[in-house]
Amino acid sequence: MKLQQHHLQDLASGAAFLATGGGGDPFLSLLCAQQAIKQFDAAELISIDALPDDAAIVAVGSVGAPTTSLELLPSIDDPAIAMRAFERHTGLNIDAVVSFEIGGANSLIPIVAAAAAGIPVIDGDGMGRALPEVQMMTYSIAGISPTPSIAVDYAGNTATFEGITVLEYEEQIREFAMARGGMVTTVEFGMNAGQLRSCLVPDTVSLAISIGEVLRIDRGDAAQLIDRLQPLFAPTPYGEMRILFSGTVADVATSVVGGYDIGFALLRSDRDPTKQIKVDIKNEYLTVWDGPKLLASVPDLITFVDTETGQPINSERLSFGQRVTIVGIGCPPHFRTADALAVVGPRCFGFDFDFTPIEQLLA
Amino acid sequence: MRIGIDVGGTHTDAVLLDGDDVVETCKVLTSADVESGIVNVLAQLQEQSSLTASADSVMIGTTQFTNAVIERRSLRPVAAIRLGSPSGRGLPPFVGWPDDIAKAIGGVTFELEGGYLYNGSILASLNDTKVEAVVDELRRLQIEAVAITSAFAPMNAAPELHVKQCIRKALPHCRITMSHEIGRVGLLERENAAILNASLLHFSDHVIDGIEKALANAKLTCPVFISQNDGTLMAVSFARQFPALTFASGPTNSLRGAAKLTGLNEAIVIDIGGTTTDIGVLRGGFPRESNLVVEVGGVRTNFRMPDILAMGVGGGSLVNADGLSVGPKSVGHKLVKDALVFGGSVLTASDIAVAAGQADMGNTSVIKGLDSKLVSSSLNVIEKMLAAGIQKMNPGKTQLPVILVGGGACIAPRALSGSIQIVRPDHCDVANAIGAAIAQVGGEAEKFVSYSDMSREDAIEQVRHDATLKAVSAGADLNTVRVNDIEEVAIPYMDNGSTRIRVKVIGEVAELNAKTKAASAP
Numbered sequence: 001m002k003l004q005q006h007h008l009q010d011l012a013s014g015a016a017f018l019a020t021g022g023g024g025d026p027f028l029s030l031l032c033a034q035q036a037i038k039q040f041d042a043a044e045l046i047s048i049d050a051l052p053d054d055a056a057i058v059a060v061g062s063v064g065a066p067t068t069s070l071e072l073l074p075s076i077d078d079p080a081i082a083m084r085a086f087e088r089h090t091g092l093n094i095d096a097v098v099s100f101e102i103g104g105a106n107s108l109i110p111i112v113a114a115a116a117a118g119i120p121v122i123d124g125d126g127m128g129r130a131l132p133e134v135q136m137m138t139y140s141i142a143g144i145s146p147t148p149s150i151a152v153d154y155a156g157n158t159a160t161f162e163g164i165t166v167l168e169y170e171e172q173i174r175e176f177a178m179a180r181g182g183m184v185t186t187v188e189f190g191m192n193a194g195q196l197r198s199c200l201v202p203d204t205v206s207l208a209i210s211i212g213e214v215l216r217i218d219r220g221d222a223a224q225l226i227d228r229l230q231p232l233f234a235p236t237p238y239g240e241m242r243i244l245f246s247g248t249v250a251d252v253a254t255s256v257v258g259g260y261d262i263g264f265a266l267l268r269s270d271r272d273p274t275k276q277i278k279v280d281i282k283n284e285y286l287t288v289w290d291g292p293k294l295l296a297s298v299p300d301l302i303t304f305v306d307t308e309t310g311q312p313i314n315s316e317r318l319s320f321g322q323r324v325t326i327v328g329i330g331c332p333p334h335f336r337t338a339d340a341l342a343v344v345g346p347r348c349f350g351f352d353f354d355f356t357p358i359e360q361l362l363a
Numbered sequence: 364m365r366i367g368i369d370v371g372g373t374h375t376d377a378v379l380l381d382g383d384d385v386v387e388t389c390k391v392l393t394s395a396d397v398e399s400g401i402v403n404v405l406a407q408l409q410e411q412s413s414l415t416a417s418a419d420s421v422m423i424g425t426t427q428f429t430n431a432v433i434e435r436r437s438l439r440p441v442a443a444i445r446l447g448s449p450s451g452r453g454l455p456p457f458v459g460w461p462d463d464i465a466k467a468i469g470g471v472t473f474e475l476e477g478g479y480l481y482n483g484s485i486l487a488s489l490n491d492t493k494v495e496a497v498v499d500e501l502r503r504l505q506i507e508a509v510a511i512t513s514a515f516a517p518m519n520a521a522p523e524l525h526v527k528q529c530i531r532k533a534l535p536h537c538r539i540t541m542s543h544e545i546g547r548v549g550l551l552e553r554e555n556a557a558i559l560n561a562s563l564l565h566f567s568d569h570v571i572d573g574i575e576k577a578l579a580n581a582k583l584t585c586p587v588f589i590s591q592n593d594g595t596l597m598a599v600s601f602a603r604q605f606p607a608l609t610f611a612s613g614p615t616n617s618l619r620g621a622a623k624l625t626g627l628n629e630a631i632v633i634d635i636g637g638t639t640t641d642i643g644v645l646r647g648g649f650p651r652e653s654n655l656v657v658e659v660g661g662v663r664t665n666f667r668m669p670d671i672l673a674m675g676v677g678g679g680s681l682v683n684a685d686g687l688s689v690g691p692k693s694v695g696h697k698l699v700k701d702a703l704v705f706g707g708s709v710l711t712a713s714d715i716a717v718a719a720g721q722a723d724m725g726n727t728s729v730i731k732g733l734d735s736k737l738v739s740s741s742l743n744v745i746e747k748m749l750a751a752g753i754q755k756m757n758p759g760k761t762q763l764p765v766i767l768v769g770g771g772a773c774i775a776p777r778a779l780s781g782s783i784q785i786v787r788p789d790h791c792d793v794a795n796a797i798g799a800a801i802a803q804v805g806g807e808a809e810k811f812v813s814y815s816d817m818s819r820e821d822a823i824e825q826v827r828h829d830a831t832l833k834a835v836s837a838g839a840d841l842n843t844v845r846v847n848d849i850e851e852v853a854i855p856y857m858d859n860g861s862t863r864i865r866v867k868v869i870g871e872v873a874e875l876n877a878k879t880k881a882a883s884a885p
Binding site: 027028031032034035036039065067068070071072073074075076077078154155156181182308321323 | 447449450451452453454458459478480481486487514515548549550551651656755861863
């Protein structure tokens with residue numbers, strides 16, 4: 001499928017839905033993708049199965065503090081500059097690109113790269129949602145190294161990272177981003193299609209476009225809109241989707257701890273005023289508590305939508321008095337193995353309990 | 364003694380206030396040239412009260428500039444100069460604008476090195492040779508209006524000021540808007556606001572000249588202020604430079620007017636007009652602001668705008684013969700001709716209100732034959748719509764009281780289900796003009812700071828100082844300026860307590876306050 005202009009807006013809103021409150025506002029990435037397609041050509045979206053095992057693939061995206069790009073704008077040739085530098089450094093010819101995470105702004109960066117380089121973008125990603133760190137990608141969990149990696153700053157200067165562990169890389173790339181204005185574009189995870197096939201969360205780009213389409217066409221009452229979204233998830237590796245709660249935001253308290261926007265939101269039920277729901281936040285929505293009872297936790301997906309319009313609400317924009325509906329979705333099986341839960345489970349976010357799948361919590 | 368004037372799409376309203384007391388109110392039709400509508404309304408006000416001539420100040424709210432952008436009229440071409448290269452390659456000024464308005468305003472853009480990073484270090488140094496080349500090009504193209512935007516200008520505006528000076532020296536007649544004067548953090552949105560403002564400067568001369576002529580005609584020599592979108596005032600000389608700051612001042616004034624008329628600071632305000640109903644929320648006597656990005660005529664901006672729910676029901680709404688639907692179609696300003704009670708042939712919400720005994724207008728005998736079931740079922744529809752709107756906007760656990768204002772307020776039922784307290788203040792039909800009349804002068808400033816570099820108190824004090832300077836330059840009395848709102852937003856992924864601080868201050872109008880003091884001096 002050729003990704004045309006009209007797909008991009010839907011992809012951006014679908015990506016905001018899958019971002020579970022984090023992932024950064026996709027607006028600037030959307031503008032970049034729209035301009036890139038205008039300037040170059042529509043990018044081809046392909047299934048991983050369309051590629052031979054030895055095809056060379058890289059993951060492309062942005063790293064840093066999304067708030068800083070409100071002023072330090074991204075450039076539409078950043079991803080292409082990083083890819084060319086990667087090819088020079090490794091001697092590889094890149095055949096296709098793939099996304100870090102489908103949730104939020106990074107869903108659209110590979111399209112900018114693909115349009116500029118004239119290569120296809122793979123339908124799928126390394127998270128199936130949004131998560132904050134590089135070791136949380138399914139690529140890394142499968143044992144693929146993010147390095148050698150090329151990062152490009154706002155001025156088009158590149159830096160190379162190699163010979164380090166994934167955790168060292170996570171620390172160094174973030175330092176580099178902060179030293180160079182707050183946001184950088186990176187090309188990471190040089191891999192072949194055979195490796196990617198084993199760990200890709202498949203078809204998430206086309207899923208996000210379909211979600212965005214429903215959000216646009218069926219904009220309105222959240223419960224009805226969720227009914228129309230449900231069938232989209234049925235053929236995917238995601239688990240069941242259900243409404244966890246509907247009510248009003250009574251309090252939001254977040255502060256920056258260790259570089260993250262950490263805090264919680266309290267919600268009051270519309271039907272039963274004595275019922276109080278608490279949601280922990282670390283950029284993304286991480287848990288939903290009904291009193292002492294856990295209803296869902298990371299890495300299962302927790303998404304807030306506006307009760308009247310059904311549109312997703314980013315955690316930065318959550319505020320007192322908003323009427324919201326909380327939706328829980330079982331995460332792809334990639335995140336439910338012991339190896340995966342060791343890097344994306346509740347304990348990795350500072351909670352003192354192990355992961356229980358949403359379908360067991362609600363049983 | 365102050366005069367408040369609201370220049371709406373259909374009516375121009377005026378009120379005369381003595382302190383908190385409403386002395387007189389009047390309403391005339393808005394004229395195409397704005398000026399004669401104001402001349403007429405002031406003449407009528409003068410007729411009703413001779414005190415009009417002794418007013419200490421005049422406050423005017425107008426939708427002229429919002430409408431100009433929405434209708435793409437009276438806009439002039441603008442050269443957009445951005446200082447942020449080498450960032451933002453491929454995202455030039457006017458990116459993402461609707462084609463028609465980009466065509467009306469756009470075309471000439473320049474992207475030069477300049478601006479700062481989040482931590483205060485230089486993004487790229489200004490290149491004076493390139494700046495001179497831009498000036499030459501502006502001269503060659505005979506550009507009349509320019510918008511200058513540099514990266515992180517709300518933190519450090521030096522590059523914008525420098526380029527403005529270079530243009531000013533060479534082209535003294537060129538009109539210039541600098542982004543830091545008009546918008547907050549968010550480069551594209553701030554740049555858009557600066558461009559829209561620059562393109563309105565010519566029209567602004569026309570409108571402000573008209574206002575000044577109308578006041579001179581009425582022999583009013585007192586200071587004149589224009590309402591801004593956040594419910595504060597700017598001096599008329601300031602408004603001439605910043606017409607874009609009037610966007611959305613209409614709903615803000617009606618909310619502020621409702622607070623004044625009722626003394627309620629926490630309430631839901633329903634402003635029922637001829638075609639639409641705007642529902643907003645008062646918090647601490649000021650409108651609750653929208654969190655979302657606000658588009659004006661399809662252009663993304665980040666102006667401070669009230670959070671408004673607009674619904675398609677008003678005094679002129681068409682009522683279906685089965686009484687099961689009201690609006691969204693409306694006879695609008697033709698109500699005084701088309702409604703049944705005015706001798707027309709269209710059944711409107713106002714006719715229903717008259718039939719139900721809620722309003723007294725026109726010829727009431729013609730609607731005596733209306734089916735009482737039709738009347739009660741239509742009222743029921745209106746009640747359901749208003750109740751749904753109230754429920755959507757009510758912020759917390761407790762139901763806030765509801766204030767009804769606007770020319771179409773009579774169509775609302777006397778009571779709403781759920782024992783909601785409804786307040787219908789006197790003079791509710793001129794709430795907008797009252798909102799304009801009672802407004803104060805405000806100022807806002809914003810900075811990215813790191814609490815590891817300076818204490819929270821010092822940082823807030825710095826931003827408060829900047830906001831105060833802005834308020835005073837807009838006409839506030841320094842001694843009365845106080846903090847209205849402080850917003851701190853922590854920045855994710857930054858491990859050093861990096862925070863965005865925004866401070867809003869408000870104060871009394873300087874001249875008015877001086878007079879009050881003089882009057883009360885022993």
